[in-house]
Amino acid sequence: MKKLLLAATAAALLAGTWLAPAQAEYLKEHRGGTIRLLARSAAGTLDPHINYTDQGWQMYQPIYDGLVAFRKAEGMDGFTIVPDLAEALPQVSNDGKTFTFKLRKGIKFSSGQDLGVKDVVASFQRIFKVSGPTSGTFYAGIVGADKCLADTKSCTLEGGVVGDEAAGTITINITKPDAELLYKLALPHAMVLPADTPAEDMGSKPIPSTGAYMISAFDPNKGMTVSRNPNFKQWSEEAQPDGYPDVVQYDFGLSEEAAVTAIQNGEADWMFDALPSDRLGELGSKSMDQLHISPLSAWWYAPLNNRLAPFDNEKARQAVAYAIDRNTLVKLFGGKVLASPVCQVLPPDFPGHEDYC
Template identity: 65%
Template sequence: MIPKLSPERVARRAATALALAALAGFGPTLAQAEGDHRGGTLRLVSVSSQGTLDPHINYTSQFWQLYAFLYDGLVGFKKVGGADSKEVVPDLAEAMPVISNDGKTYTFTLRKGIKFSDGSDMTATDVLASFQRIFKVLGPTAGTFYNGIVGADTCLAEPAGCTLDGGVIIDEAAGTVTINLTAADPEFLFKLSAPHASILPSETTPKDNGNEPIPGTGAYMVKSYDANNSMVIVRNPAFKEWSKDAQPDGYVDEIDYTFGGTEEAAVNAIMNGQADWMFDTPPADRLAELSTTAPDQIHLSPLAAWWYAPMNVNLAPFDDVRVRQALNYAIDRDALVSLFGGPALAQPVCQVLPPEFPGHEDQCIYTQDPGTSWSAPDMEKAQALVDESGTKGAKITVVTEDNAASRGIGTYLQSVLSDLGYDAAVQTISGDIQFTYIQNTNNKVQLSISQWYADYPAASNFLNVLFGCDSFHPGSDASINISGMCDQEIDARMKAAIALGATDQAAADKDWAKIDAAVMEKSPALPLFTPQQVDLLSTRVGNYQFSSLHHWLIANAWVQ
């Protein structure tokens, strides 16, 4: 049977929700005059790391949060808290680009005097080599973010020989970089602001650098990294602040990041003054206590994100759309919200685009009363679809990450699958490899638990990136279309919506809402819930700022 929460657990969850609801409006207090807060060591903890350090390959929110102060692109999102964090500002370029040729040509002038952390100068040659490298390493967004650059089609077909001839043109003497597109792209500046467009030294090898740090231009640099133990981040000795908006100098001198242990141990370390922040969400049963005993140490922030369970449309039994739809009908999204910590921390969803996001229109077809919102599971409908498919008894393995939330959701899905008549099991994998493992088709993952956080505020960043044909790369660890869905008709509609956005964004957003519905009819994934960010900080951390794209701005914080 589908597990039900005991009355005692329901009461604890309700207490947590009520206590945290009071904190939802509790933001960071205005900092005292900055004064001299420079110095000290910030201590971060996480249950696991997130794999490769390579900024052209890693596609996790945990490491993108670090890349904000390790690397730079030609432009970047403003490093401030609040709504202004969505603004694109000049970074390695001295000003916003000159856009010409009906939106297809971007010309940048590079800042002078910027150095990488190894002391070498950043030049236009490095910019060209970095864009070529995005394709040479087959980065996860090469086919979705940067495929509009002239010459990208050749690079995608033959990565090793990528030149982007005619696409990225440099003038070393003038310090200019010109990027030519095959068609106008209203999202291109957003895409250039992502860490995958970080500018690296031209000598960087065209392969995944793994645990080996690559020199960057940011305020900090990675001194050492062991994916199983720790990372040490120190100041970049070659850095001089050129723009506080793009790359602030930062306050602390060192950031020590420890991997391992449990969420419970992390909470205890923070409350005992042995750590300053945890990446993972604190256990729900501790949050009610903390919201009463330490309310000024908890910060809740809305996220443009979702937790979801991609179903592999190319493997049995999920190669049958009826099975995928059945599971969507069967899951109790309220129960999943409770597992995550209650309604103060998450809201049930049954579509791809998160609330209040471009293109979002409330819609829910996989519920007892289809309409604009989730109501209840429809097990009768789900069982009928399973019976019709003739797949009852099939073996299904749910692959989860090794943390409390992911394991709990995986166990719940196992129970639902068993109730539907399947032989279900859970496989738990360390967080430093789970995300790449579930992407690689060679691992034959049927069903997994994952999360997606917006790279930038556009519907395509969810729908096209997660379910577009250009994001599916069989046999690769960088195949972000985990479900393997490639519907040519929907794919064409997504490309048309992106193009329409260049002239009429409002009309494009209406099309994206229809595409959202079309994707959910194909049911390539289980939308679970949209979360809130929970940041638990030690009492010695000041100047908390939250960016909807970078999350907690670590470099902007100080320690006392």
């Protein structure tokens, strides 16, 4: 895996299923070994119900699973929701307010525990018990969420998340129809953990997982080691494909400059942090075989509080919008190959985006 990628996403890197057939075949022939990732620092807590960082969420994709997942695919195909721990997408009833999932059988956590209905129910309760950062937004529409937000410790989501052990089903009831619910359930904050996971921030302690990989070591000052989950058997290539490297070594502490140099010298394979803008020209010409571009559907913005002066005045907000040189910002991010100007909330290649700038 030496000198594989300079910039990409860790989820795609580990899964490999979005690659062209010839590339995928190459990687199958070279399955195994260790790949080294680099980042300036750790991404905070390891707890997937609490961590709300791009860096953490990338790593969670091949480690944890939810009832549904985003398809491990390139480009727009990666926005498609597919069944993951659930056998199929849910049966929807009650005018779009009831979602019934059938849980797959035979899945185990990395600890050897069998995955069961109780784990799913407990995980949804835990989102509120640990005061997850999206408990009051993404999951506030679940029946019983209001009581859980008012008293997190006693959260049961009674009537909201109902498990039937005999039938192997989980039913989620929401207070009003939500066309985005499946997308919210595919995010890391809704990933399923063992029912006996403590209802507190686990910090630097890895939690058993169901994915192709597990966190086998972690030191927030040094790095993370991710290795194969010995209990993993691929059930869906779209949702949770078997990975290629046997070990992923994620080291922290190097500056962006040092990380680029390490990759150029074959000492590492990938870096999380943005490439130094003053080295983009050099990398594009001298290191083309190591530089791979994987567009990220995201946007950077400067928020203006429209409740405070002067931005409570629409004209003041418009003045800022007109004054900002978006083309210069694009240059700072590496030019048109790596970025594009935008004048709206939804970035290019994102569902619903219309290019009207």
